Amino acid sequence: MSVIEMNGIQRHYILGEVTVKALNGVDLKIDEKEFVAIMGASGSGKSTLMNIIGCLDAQTAGTYMLDGIDTSTIGADGLAEIRNAKIGFVFQGFNLLARTTALENVELPLLYIRGGAEQKRTTAREARDSAMRALDRVGLTDRMHHLPTQLSGGQQQRVAIARALVNEPALILADEPTGNLDSAMSLEIMALFQELNDQGITVVMVTHEPDIAAFARRKVTVRDGLILADAPIAERHDAGEALEKWNAMHSRFMAAGEAVR
Amino acid sequence: MNSLALIRMSFRSILRNRMRSLLTTLGVIIGVSSVIIMVAVGEGSQAAIRENIATMGTNLLQVRPPRGRFVANRISPADVLKIKAEATHVAAVSGVVRHSATVAGGSGYWATSVFGTEPSYPEIRNWQIDSGDFFTEKENATKQKVAIIGATIVSELFDGIDPIGQQLRIGNTPFQIVGVLKSKGKTGMGDDQDNVVMIPLNTAFLRLERSRFLNSIEMSAKSEGEMTAAQTEVDSILRTAHRLEADADADYQLFNQEEIIDMASSTAKTLTILLGAIAGVSLLVGGIGIMNIMLVSVTERTREIGIRLSVGARRSDIMRQFLTEAVVLSLLGGLVGIALALAAVYALNTFWSIRADANPAFIFLSGGFAAAVGVFFGYYPARKAAAMNPIDALRTE
DSSP states (O other): OEEEEEEEEEEEEEETTEEEEEEEEEEEEEETTOEEEEEOOTTSSHHHHHHHHTTSSOOSEEEEEETTEEGGGSHHHHHHHHHHHTEEEEOTTOOOOTTSOHHHHHHHHHHTOOGGGGGGOOOHHHHHHHHHHHHHHTTOGGGTTOOGGGSOHHHHHHHHHHHHHTTOOSEEEEESTTTTSOHHHHHHHHHHHHHHHHTTOEEEEEESOHHHHTTSSEEEEEETTEEEEEEEOOSOOOHHHHHHHHHHHHHHHHHHHHHHO | OOHHHHHHHHHHHHHHTHHHHHHHHHHHHHHHHHHHHHHHHHHHHHHHHHHHHHTTOSSEEEEEOOSSTTSOOOOOHHHHHHHHHHOSSEEEEEEEEEEEEEEEETTEEEEEEEEEEOTTHHHHTTOOEEEEOOOOHHHHHTTOOEEEEOHHHHHHHSTTSOOTTOEEEETTEEEEEEEEEOOOOBOTTOOBTTOEEEEEHHHHHHHTOSSSOOSEEEEEESSGGGHHHHHHHHHHHHHHHTTOOTTSOOSSEEEEHHHHHHHHHHHHHHHHHHHHHHHHHHHHHHHHHHHHHHHHHHHHTHHHHHHHHHTTOOHHHHHHHHHHHHHHHHHHHHHHHHHHHHHHHHHHHHHSOOOOOOOHHHHHHHHHHHHHHHHHHHHHHHHHHHTOOHHHHHHOO
């Protein structure tokens, strides 16, 4: 079954007299357990596409079915509910609440569970347990009482991923997740995405770095509000291995530097 | 999101910004505490005045000169005689003249008020004799130079000496002290009631007074139930005595005790309202302070709002979050203000002997008003927060 099914999606902004056509009829289908990288230069429309996939924005024309629900029919509160239950966001800038511990950050989506998901409504204790499980999945159990400022960029991004995971969403949506990270941390995060994807979670990632996109299974290229190319990535790059290689190289490099000194 | 979680969340956010929260609530703290303190002081002085006048005597009626500078005072000892002869509901009557004078005796000089009264005066005005005796009707009739002094005169001029039998000069006339009044303390306004000398009325007319008129006539009705009857009766006696036409204005003022209390406390009442109103304005300003900081806080927390929206908060959740925060802030401010006010009221009563009565109903009212201030001034910033576009909010640096 497909998680995302977009047909003829258009998004036009009206800025005074000018109409900006950010998306011009996008058809996109993403199935369960896929790992898709959306690529494109700035101004290509990939951010707009990302916002519509994430139900943060609504299309001007076309239909968007997310996990079997037509998003144009459910209103603002319905979209909020979808963001809460079906989508986990990971942002470039991590977007953690400042002066709030990792655990509390991960608990945040659980505060807003409601309505149709009544059976999922949680007590404070259950919320804490789910948040701890999510932090465990990203390997940060020992840092859960740390504040964002006490964590490295990679760790902050892992907290953000734990927050995205905590409600067991159908889809993880990552917007330039490695944009603010150095190479080693980027590889760390990509390894985590691959691991989660192997566990059966659908991941859609927007990036402009080809070497990061290479860790996905499928690459969608956007230009001028249209999908330019959409192809599976034949060769599987393992981010974990790449990280080990990088580390080995790094330590060799350091040793060499040491020797020179 | 349930309300408990909301309240917990707002406490967390308030504690996260302790300094800002304190500054925000400062206006409400000052507003609430000043409203309570001001009203407490006002009500306290009203109550003090009431109690003082209640000790002034029971079932008291008073005739005073007319109001206005150009109306002659015609209250005379003849009126007193007429009331004594004709009034059936009046138990005791005394004409009173009052002088400011410097008295000499014992260890020096002292400025005081000298009252010329009749022997029934202590009974009417509820004065007790501490030692010695009040003068008698005979001493009044024969214009004896005897004086009864208040506790302040004793402590100022006769400290450590028994004043009975001592000499006290009023002006150039030597008087013999025959009695000491029991202390009545200060009035609510801080006037010393014990700084008095009492001498027989007729002696006062002979030795001190140039005019033949009285400063007042003091009477007590036979019982509380006869107050109205006594007042009507005295009024008609005086009208006849002063030969007033049926529709002419009275050339005297006649008060009963209630009216005296109202008159004396009306200034304090006006003061209470005035002080309360000023303090109320400061509470309002405090509310505007909350709105101000909440607006800044909304702008400053744009990204937080974006994050919350992205993880599934509805607009109504954001709205409620900010509104709850404003209400919790102002309620906390209200509680701190109430605590401060109670401490201040205690301190006023204990250390400065300024009477202040903190009214519990009023405390609840101002606490509730603080919460209302939070709702009112929190609404606009909360709505502004809720109206934020998630994409823009997330993009804000």
